[in-house]
Amino acid sequence: MIDPLSDVAVARRVARDIPDGAYVNLGIGMPILVGDVVGPDKEIVYHSENGILGMGPAPAPGEEDRELINAGKQPVTLLPGGSYFHHTDAFVMMRGGHIDISVLGAFQVSEGGDLANWITDVATMPPAVGGAMDLAVGARRVLVMTTHTTRDGRPKLLPRCTYPLTAAGVVDRVYTDLAVLDVGPVGFVVREMAPGLTRTELQSVTAARLTFADDVVELDPH
Amino acid sequence: MIDPLSDVAVARRVARDIPDGAYVNLGIGMPILVGDVVGPDKEIVYHSENGILGMGPAPAPGEEDRELINAGKQPVTLLPGGSYFHHTDAFVMMRGGHIDISVLGAFQVSEGGDLANWITDVATMPPAVGGAMDLAVGARRVLVMTTHTTRDGRPKLLPRCTYPLTAAGVVDRVYTDLAVLDVGPVGFVVREMAPGLTRTELQSVTAARLTFADDVVELDPH
Amino acid sequence: MIDKRVASLADAVAGISDGATVLVGGFGDSGVPVELVHALLDQGARDLTVVTNNAGAGEGDVAALIRERRVRTIVCSYPRSMGSIWFEELWRAGEIGLELVPQGTLSERMRAAGAGLGGFFTPTGADTLLAEGKEVRTIGGRPHVFEHPLPGDVALVKAHRADRWGNLVYRKAARNYGPTMATAATLTVVQVEEFVELGDLDPEAVVTPGIFVDRVVQVAAS
Amino acid sequence: MIDKRVASLADAVAGISDGATVLVGGFGDSGVPVELVHALLDQGARDLTVVTNNAGAGEGDVAALIRERRVRTIVCSYPRSMGSIWFEELWRAGEIGLELVPQGTLSERMRAAGAGLGGFFTPTGADTLLAEGKEVRTIGGRPHVFEHPLPGDVALVKAHRADRWGNLVYRKAARNYGPTMATAATLTVVQVEEFVELGDLDPEAVVTPGIFVDRVVQVAAS
Numbered sequence: 001m002i003d004p005l006s007d008v009a010v011a012r013r014v015a016r017d018i019p020d021g022a023y024v025n026l027g028i029g030m031p032i033l034v035g036d037v038v039g040p041d042k043e044i045v046y047h048s049e050n051g052i053l054g055m056g057p058a059p060a061p062g063e064e065d066r067e068l069i070n071a072g073k074q075p076v077t078l079l080p081g082g083s084y085f086h087h088t089d090a091f092v093m094m095r096g097g098h099i100d101i102s103v104l105g106a107f108q109v110s111e112g113g114d115l116a117n118w119i120t121d122v123a124t125m126p127p128a129v130g131g132a133m134d135l136a137v138g139a140r141r142v143l144v145m146t147t148h149t150t151r152d153g154r155p156k157l158l159p160r161c162t163y164p165l166t167a168a169g170v171v172d173r174v175y176t177d178l179a180v181l182d183v184g185p186v187g188f189v190v191r192e193m194a195p196g197l198t199r200t201e202l203q204s205v206t207a208a209r210l211t212f213a214d215d216v217v218e219l220d221p222h
Numbered sequence: 223m224i225d226p227l228s229d230v231a232v233a234r235r236v237a238r239d240i241p242d243g244a245y246v247n248l249g250i251g252m253p254i255l256v257g258d259v260v261g262p263d264k265e266i267v268y269h270s271e272n273g274i275l276g277m278g279p280a281p282a283p284g285e286e287d288r289e290l291i292n293a294g295k296q297p298v299t300l301l302p303g304g305s306y307f308h309h310t311d312a313f314v315m316m317r318g319g320h321i322d323i324s325v326l327g328a329f330q331v332s333e334g335g336d337l338a339n340w341i342t343d344v345a346t347m348p349p350a351v352g353g354a355m356d357l358a359v360g361a362r363r364v365l366v367m368t369t370h371t372t373r374d375g376r377p378k379l380l381p382r383c384t385y386p387l388t389a390a391g392v393v394d395r396v397y398t399d400l401a402v403l404d405v406g407p408v409g410f411v412v413r414e415m416a417p418g419l420t421r422t423e424l425q426s427v428t429a430a431r432l433t434f435a436d437d438v439v440e441l442d443p444h
Numbered sequence: 445m446i447d448k449r450v451a452s453l454a455d456a457v458a459g460i461s462d463g464a465t466v467l468v469g470g471f472g473d474s475g476v477p478v479e480l481v482h483a484l485l486d487q488g489a490r491d492l493t494v495v496t497n498n499a500g501a502g503e504g505d506v507a508a509l510i511r512e513r514r515v516r517t518i519v520c521s522y523p524r525s526m527g528s529i530w531f532e533e534l535w536r537a538g539e540i541g542l543e544l545v546p547q548g549t550l551s552e553r554m555r556a557a558g559a560g561l562g563g564f565f566t567p568t569g570a571d572t573l574l575a576e577g578k579e580v581r582t583i584g585g586r587p588h589v590f591e592h593p594l595p596g597d598v599a600l601v602k603a604h605r606a607d608r609w610g611n612l613v614y615r616k617a618a619r620n621y622g623p624t625m626a627t628a629a630t631l632t633v634v635q636v637e638e639f640v641e642l643g644d645l646d647p648e649a650v651v652t653p654g655i656f657v658d659r660v661v662q663v664a665a666s
Numbered sequence: 667m668i669d670k671r672v673a674s675l676a677d678a679v680a681g682i683s684d685g686a687t688v689l690v691g692g693f694g695d696s697g698v699p700v701e702l703v704h705a706l707l708d709q710g711a712r713d714l715t716v717v718t719n720n721a722g723a724g725e726g727d728v729a730a731l732i733r734e735r736r737v738r739t740i741v742c743s744y745p746r747s748m749g750s751i752w753f754e755e756l757w758r759a760g761e762i763g764l765e766l767v768p769q770g771t772l773s774e775r776m777r778a779a780g781a782g783l784g785g786f787f788t789p790t791g792a793d794t795l796l797a798e799g800k801e802v803r804t805i806g807g808r809p810h811v812f813e814h815p816l817p818g819d820v821a822l823v824k825a826h827r828a829d830r831w832g833n834l835v836y837r838k839a840a841r842n843y844g845p846t847m848a849t850a851a852t853l854t855v856v857q858v859e860e861f862v863e864l865g866d867l868d869p870e871a872v873v874t875p876g877i878f879v880d881r882v883v884q885v886a887a888s
Contacts, residue, residue: 021668023877043667045831046878049547050471050617052519053875054831066473067618073472073525081831083872084616086469086623086651088555090603091548092849095568095782098877114571126499126535127544128524129574131823134548138782242448245655265445267609267655271769272693272839275653276609288695289840295694295747302643303609305650306838308845308873309693310777313770314627317560317790320655336793348721348757349766350746351796356770359789360560390793552781562787562805564778583784613870648835649871 003196004148004177005221012037013192014103014175015146020099023093024046025135027117028072030145031103043066045081047099049131051090054082071131094131095138104132106146106174108161111187111208113171115144116163129166136167148176148205155207157181157188174217178202180219181210192217225418226370226399227443232260234259235414235441236325236367236397238394245315247357249339250294252367253325267303269321271353274313276304293353300318316353324361325353328368328396330383333409333430335393337366338385351388358389370398370427377429379410381404400424402441403432414439448610448660449639453483456633456661460489460598463516467504467554467596467625468496472525475618475625477602477635479663481505484600485512495519495554495596497547497621501527510534517541519594521550546574549591551624556626557595558656565590599629603652606636610657611650619651626656633658637665670737670832670882671749678855680884682711682820689776689818689847690718690728694747697840699824701885702857703727706822708776717741717767717776717818719843723749732756739763741816743772768796773846779817780849787812800887821851825874828858829865832879833872841873848878855880859887876887 007011011033018024018034020042026032035057038044042138046055048070055070057075064075078084093099108116116130136142149155157174174181179202180192189211193202195218203210227235233255240246240256242264248254257279259264268277270292277292278299286297300306312381330338338353341347358364371377375393379396396403402414411433414425417440425432450456452627457480459467466484470476485508494515499522500507509515511530523531523542545553547570556564565588569575579590601622602617612634614622626632639662672678682688688706694700707730716737720746722729731737732750745753745764750834756762767775768790778786787810791797801812823844826837835857836844848854861884 045668047877048617050620051475052617053877054869065616067475068616069472069474073474078616078869081829081833081876083833083869083875084614084619085872085875087547087620088551088624091551092777092781093877096780096849097550097568097782098780098849108735116827124536126524126532126542127573128521128522129544129546131547133546133568133572133574137570164573165571167568267446269655270839272696272842274839276647287838289697290838291694291696295696300647300838303607303611303654305645305647305653306836306841307613307650307653309769309842310773310846313773314555314559315653315655317770317788318558318560319560319625320627343680346758348746348754348764350744351766351768353769354746355768355794355796359792386795387793389790441547535807552783556786559774561774562789562790562803562808563811564786565784567782567784581784586784588784615870648837648873649868651870 002201003194003221006217007033007036007196008173009221010145010177013180018044018101023098024101025094025099025139026184027104027135028123029105031105032072034103035140047093049090049094051085052078052082054079082221091134094134097138097140099139101141101143102135103143103145104135106144106156107163108156108158109144109160109171109174110161112184113169114161115166116161117166132166136170139199141172142170144171144174146176148178155205158207186211189213192219194219195221224423225416225443227416227441229255230259231395231443232367232399235402236365240266240323245320246323247316247321247361249326249357251327253327256325266400269315271316273307273309274300274304276301313356318357319360319362321361323363323365324357325365325367326357328366328378329385330378330380331366331393331396332380332383335391335405336383337393339387339388340385342385350374354388358392363394364392366393366396368396368398370400377427380439408433411435412438414441416441417443447608448654448657449608450659450661453661456659457483457487460484460487462489463491464489464597465493465495466536467599467629468494469601469621469625471497471620475602475620475622476505477600478505480633480635481509485509486644487665489496490514491516493517493519494592497521498525498529499528501525510540515540517543519543519545521545521547521582529602544574551621553591553594554624554628558624561593563590563592577580594628596625596629597631599625599632601626601632601634603634603636605638605640606660607640607645609642610654611645611661612652612657613645613649614651623652626652631658632656634660635663636660637663669830670681670879671830672881675883677702678702678881679705679773680708680710682706684711685713686711686819687715687717689821689851690716691843691847693719693842697824697842697844698727699822699857700727702822702855703731707731712736713738715739715741717816719743720747721745721750723747723755732762734819737762739765739842741765741767743767743769762847766796773843775813776846776850779815780846783815785812785814818847818851819853821847821854823848823854823856825856825858827855827860827862827867828856829862829867831864832876832882833867834874835867836873836879845874848874853880854878856882857885858882859885
């Protein structure tokens, strides 16, 4: 029986792959959860594309400052050692390869590492891109955090993306509620799987053809 | 009889054309003199391409700071309202058209406004350019301050430069020890002349063909 | 004497023409020059091209300009945000143009304008819809898109403090687009919360040197 | 925990390889990382490409590297200065290569490398010897030269103060190339006069955020 991981469990798994001292940008949505579950043993410097390095947690109620917000426009704080800079410099950090890890959400990921996470439909809603493309092309490692399928059960891991791309060939690793998969020369390689899940079941909810590592590990569901 | 102006008198004439409130870059050499003769009634902001805006005069002896120097590597001071910035930003100001007036020395100026002021000989001395090209292309107005001829009497104002160019078609006005000349569609137009100098004499030390304004003014020799 | 301070919001936006390209700072609610935008609304200029990160929300600032049919085209990275109802309505009706630009490219294009550059190649947006019709060049084995400078006739910027020379410091993440937009416009208009005496800003900590600023108006902190 | 402080100059320059491209900060005597350059001399790396504004003077810093035949090529804006005897001697003997770059272009090319851009068009140098062999494009009616990014394997930078995250502030005009070079190198090594506690630098006034810095060593002010 398929027992998908909770968002927080996926965030915990992502957090394990973030080394002490890393410069990290967490995308809007699910990726933000990662910041809450990184252990206190690691000193991580969070970057926000509106011009902050060394972002701290949300302020206590009543302590919010409308001019100290993150890319998702939520109030944040600044840690000792943090700094402010202008927008262009914030994107120098991103495009220039200075961010160690970018964690992004996704609508679709292709077996070639293409990412689609900005629009699904160009006709009826005005398009909006923000910093998604810069984050996808510039970080040293691009990690995707997503549910394995859409809400109505359609696969998100595909041979080719059908939605408009954010960037081509950029994704290094995908963390879903069912598996951890590397993107390599042969496409998706499954490294870890949710407890109780069979390879056949995982393949059945994945449109891209999966390869399985020799030593597939069981994901911690908590 | 030709009675050329002193360097300081030429500097005084240049200074008259610098309006109150201007952002000005003074090139190394003769142009530096302009800073000493601008009247106290004007507030001028001097830019130095190593990263200073609001440069003040030379410090008192013993007050020099080796880290506060101008582009000519001489010690300077900073006025209230001055600021420091990095090299790339200093050149944003220059290339981006933010400097109102750049005063430059010259080896040669052509009637088309071409400027040659960086090398005369590429074979025996290593070439060096510094910020000369950036200053020549970027300022809103490019003023040249120079002797009318070389030390050995050869003309510096030519139909075409024979030395390697610093930039093409950039010079707006030339101030020499003999005349003030605008660079226009018809070439050099003489606006002002040193006292006692005839048009024939001025043309005789100028290789480019001169046009004379209707109302040529006599230069103040002091 | 240099004094860029103006007495009123009306003075600050005086002379902005119909058809102008207006750069408007801010990201979400942070650093938006709300009072200047409302002064521009009162001033009456129309047929504007507005360059800004978001298309406004609710009935205030940029949303109000859009609602009043004053904006012909918006150049924007993330027009579709919570409450951007006026933009969405006019966009669906075909009554407003949209040029969608990735956030880092938006900022970098304005920087190129301010820096006097003719354009640049960026990997951001390559292989995506946003590269359609653009020159693409492979550099270092990777596709890059050619992007043009994006200058403004006017920039409306919010800063924290200014002196009479127009030197600026910002507050926290409200800095965002301000310093870049200030370099990219022919007329840079700034609202600040506080005027200080010349010399009161630390020359090492000035973020926008006054050379980039034309008018500053004081607006009480909201 | 992040701690970029290293105990000695030898630790600071450890691992720099033969053949490396080394960006060396400084303009004239201001902001030159003298002790780091001497440490590199002791360290032994040879066949270097050195990118710097001046080619050194007398027997110290970059001049000493040149004298010891450790520099294969210098990429430089103003190599010929008072006392640049070693550079001139080797240049005449054909024993050192010189790539001459206009000062603003030198800085901008390093910025492009740090910003992850593929190159840019600049009006600086158009119609001059320094555009020979380069792509030229007319933009806005004006010739522009295409310039490539200029990345370093190593940057040697002098700053004033640092904290353990590597955040930097500089002193007066010594800032010059430092902030840009710090972004452009794989390994950025900084000498400072003083270490301060994390949180002691004003987050609004940090000039180089620590993300651009790899190693910091303290050297007493000279």
